[in-house]
Amino acid sequence: MLDLALLGFVALFLLAGLKRPFIWVLAYIYIDIVIPQKIGWSLISSIPLSLISFVAAFGGWLLLDSKKGSSFTLRQGIIGFLLLYCAMTTLTAAYPEAAMTKWSWVWKALLFALFLPLALRTRLRLEATVLIYVLSLAAILIDGGIKTLGSGGGYGELALLVKENSGIYESSIISCAAITVIPLILWLTKHGTIFKPDKRVRLFAAGLIFAALLIPVGTQARTGLLCIAMLGALLLRSVRHRFLFIGLAAIGVLVAIPLLPDSYTSRMDTIADHDSDESASTRIAVWNWTIDYAKQHPLGGGFDSYLANSFTYQTRSVRDVGGTTEVVYDTVTDKGRAFHSSYFEMLGEQGWPGLIIWLWLHLLGIWQMEKLRWLFGKREGGKESWQWGLATSLQQSQIIYLVGAAFVGIAYQPFAYTIIGLQCALWAYVKRVDKESVDAPQPSYARHLKQKPVARHPSTGS
Known part of the structure; x- marks a missing residue:
C-alpha cells in the first residue's frame, strides 16, 4: 500500500510535467532529497526514479522549454570544472571500485547544480524551487520532530523515513540540513506568492522551524548545535529589533535546557573536551x-x-x-575512518586543486549574495524586496552549511548544491532584469526630459 501511494504521488508529479516541463525539475529535487524509492518496501525500490526524473528534467528543458533569459554564470563554469576534475581523479583513484560507487551520485549532484540556473528564469520558478526544496526536507523534518518528542531519539537511533543511516538520513547530515533550511522557510513566510503568507502559512512555518530545531536534539549530533549557534548569529545581523531577538533567544535557551534529555547534554559536553x-x-x-x-x-x-x-x-x-x-x-x-569534514574530504579526495576550486565556489557565492544585499539595500525600500530577502536567506543557508561541513563529510551533498544552483539563478536573474530595465525604450516624455537644455542668449534670456 505504501509503495502504491508513493508511486501514485510521483506519477502525478511527472504527469504534470507534460503540461509544464519545468515541473520535472521540481520532481527531481523532491526525489533527490526524499528518496521515495528507499521508503517503499518492494515495487518502488526497483524503479530508477532518480534517473527517470533526471532525464525528464534535462530533456524537458532541452526540447520543450523556452530558453529566453537563460544565461551561463561564472560559478556554473566553476561547477563544470570541478565536475571534470572529479572525473579525472576518479579514473586515477586509489580505490577504483569505491570511487566509482561514490561517483555514481556525485556527478548528478554537480551536473544538476550546473543546469538548474538555466531553468530558473523567472521569480515564480525561483520561488517554486525554494518551496519544493523546503517541503521535501519538511517531509523528513516533521517525521523526525514527532519521533523526537515521542522518544527523545539518540545518536544513530532516531529512525526517520528510511532505515539507512546514510546520505541525507545520516544523523549529522540531516542535523545540518535541518538548520540550513530555516532561513528559506522564513523567506517564504514573508515573500511567498504561491502560498500567500497568512496565519495558516505562518503557523505551519513556525511548526516546521520547531521540528527543524528538534532534529539536532533527536539525532544528538553536535554538528546541529554548532549550526544553530551560527543561525542565531546570522539572524542577529538581519533582524530589525536585535535586542528583542537576543532577549527572546535567551529565554528560549533557558526554557529548553531543562527539557533536554541527559544523553543529549552529555554528548554536547564533548565539544569542549x-x-x-x-x-x-x-x-x-x-x-x-x-x-x-x-x-x-x-x-x-x-x-x-x-x-x-x-x-x-x-x-x-x-x-x-x-x-x-x-x-x-x-x-x-x-x-579506514571517514574524513568527518568536508574540507578534509576535498583535500584527501581531490587534493589541493580540488579544495581550492570548492572553496572558490562557496566563497564566491557568499560574496555575490552580499553584493546583491548591498545593491538592493541602497535602493528605496530595497530591504523589503524579495530579491534582498532571498539573497540574505541563501547566504545564511550557505554559511550554516559551511559551518556544519567542517565536522561532517558533505562536500558533494545534493541539498547543498541546490542552494548553489539557486544562488547562481538569482544572480543571473537580477543582472538580466537590471540590464533589461536600462535597455528598455523609454516614453517620449522621458526622452524629452533627458534632452540637453537649449542655451539661453546672455542679453535677451531667450
Whole structure:
C-alpha cells in the first residue's frame, strides 16, 4: 500500500510535467532529497526514479522549454570544472571500485547544480524551487520532530523515513540540513506568492522551524548545535529589533535546557573536551592523517581515499574506582575512518586543486549574495524586496552549511548544491532584469526630459 501511494504521488508529479516541463525539475529535487524509492518496501525500490526524473528534467528543458533569459554564470563554469576534475581523479583513484560507487551520485549532484540556473528564469520558478526544496526536507523534518518528542531519539537511533543511516538520513547530515533550511522557510513566510503568507502559512512555518530545531536534539549530533549557534548569529545581523531577538533567544535557551534529555547534554559536553570522546578524537586523528596524505598526493587520491588511513591515538576518560576518581588513558588503533569534514574530504579526495576550486565556489557565492544585499539595500525600500530577502536567506543557508561541513563529510551533498544552483539563478536573474530595465525604450516624455537644455542668449534670456 505504501509503495502504491508513493508511486501514485510521483506519477502525478511527472504527469504534470507534460503540461509544464519545468515541473520535472521540481520532481527531481523532491526525489533527490526524499528518496521515495528507499521508503517503499518492494515495487518502488526497483524503479530508477532518480534517473527517470533526471532525464525528464534535462530533456524537458532541452526540447520543450523556452530558453529566453537563460544565461551561463561564472560559478556554473566553476561547477563544470570541478565536475571534470572529479572525473579525472576518479579514473586515477586509489580505490577504483569505491570511487566509482561514490561517483555514481556525485556527478548528478554537480551536473544538476550546473543546469538548474538555466531553468530558473523567472521569480515564480525561483520561488517554486525554494518551496519544493523546503517541503521535501519538511517531509523528513516533521517525521523526525514527532519521533523526537515521542522518544527523545539518540545518536544513530532516531529512525526517520528510511532505515539507512546514510546520505541525507545520516544523523549529522540531516542535523545540518535541518538548520540550513530555516532561513528559506522564513523567506517564504514573508515573500511567498504561491502560498500567500497568512496565519495558516505562518503557523505551519513556525511548526516546521520547531521540528527543524528538534532534529539536532533527536539525532544528538553536535554538528546541529554548532549550526544553530551560527543561525542565531546570522539572524542577529538581519533582524530589525536585535535586542528583542537576543532577549527572546535567551529565554528560549533557558526554557529548553531543562527539557533536554541527559544523553543529549552529555554528548554536547564533548565539544569542549574532545579527548574524552572517541568519535571526536578520531576526527582529529583523521585530519592529521589527511594533511600528511595530501603532502604525498597533492592531486588527491580520488573518492573514498580515506580507506588508506591507519592511526593510533589516545582517549581520556574519568572513572570512579572505589570511591575515588581516576583519569584513565586508553590507546585506540583505527583504520579506514571517514574524513568527518568536508574540507578534509576535498583535500584527501581531490587534493589541493580540488579544495581550492570548492572553496572558490562557496566563497564566491557568499560574496555575490552580499553584493546583491548591498545593491538592493541602497535602493528605496530595497530591504523589503524579495530579491534582498532571498539573497540574505541563501547566504545564511550557505554559511550554516559551511559551518556544519567542517565536522561532517558533505562536500558533494545534493541539498547543498541546490542552494548553489539557486544562488547562481538569482544572480543571473537580477543582472538580466537590471540590464533589461536600462535597455528598455523609454516614453517620449522621458526622452524629452533627458534632452540637453537649449542655451539661453546672455542679453535677451531667450
